[in-house]
């Protein structure tokens with residue numbers, strides 16, 4: 001999916017909501033554990049109930065790798081289900097990969113060719129040659145970690161290096177790389193006070209913003225400082241939506257939470 005198509009979809013649905021599919025078998029409704037593939041059954045029900053309210057879904061790889069082969073099979077079925085039934089949805093593999101060039105090349109092949117995600121999250125700290133293999137896929141999107149939502153972001157990302165915070169070096173340097181103008185960036189909703197500075201460096205790049213809901217980030221604050229001319233935001237909520245209920249009404253409860261966020265977004269557009 002191109003960035004232009006993503007923007008059109010945001011305007012059509014009046015939503016820039018990304019739903020995180022972070023499936024934890026101890027938190028899903030217990031009746032689903034009888035299903036042959038409980039993870040996929042859960043994801044399918046959540047997608048069926050919420051796809052009209054969201055423009056993106058973001059499975060986090062940790063929640064699939066934790067269940068071994070069965071988890072990866074469920075991930076494969078989930079992305080296939082989305083691609084076949086909702087090609088208008090932007091898909092994000094939240095994998096936070098990045099390694100020496102030939103290894104990054106294999107990660108890129110896995111997420112972009114085999115699984116056919118639209119995008120993957122990548123850690124920048126191994127530098128240009130670790131990110132280039134992802135950027136080589138011109139019709140796909142690389143989402144670089146810039147300023148993350150967790151407290152540990154202050155350990156390194158905001159530290160000054162040669163008079164400027166490290167996350168600013170990440171933004172300024174990465175946008176000069178080949179196809180770097182196509183990069184998207186992760187900025188935590190809990191770091192809204194940094195967004196005005198971030199927008200001075202990357203005025204139009206899309207930002208994937210996790211951290212509203214369970215982590216306490218504020219949607220209004222993020223939009224006030226982070227929204228660009230083409231919206232430029234994908235706001236993620238995972239636990240706050242998918243675990244709204246662990247009863248038989250889990251999908252309806254998830255849709256209610258997603259609708260609350262979508263209605264707030266509608267007012268902010």
Ligand SMILES: O=c1ccn([C@@H]2O[C@H](COP(=O)(O)O)[C@@H](O)[C@H]2O)c(=O)[nH]1
Nearest residue numbers: 020060148149188210214215237238239
């Ligand atoms: O800086 C980051 C980068 C990634 N994440 C991921 O987003 C979701 C957030 O889940 P919630 O349940 O809505 O808190 C999760 O997959 C994280 O690993 C992030 O939170 N912050």
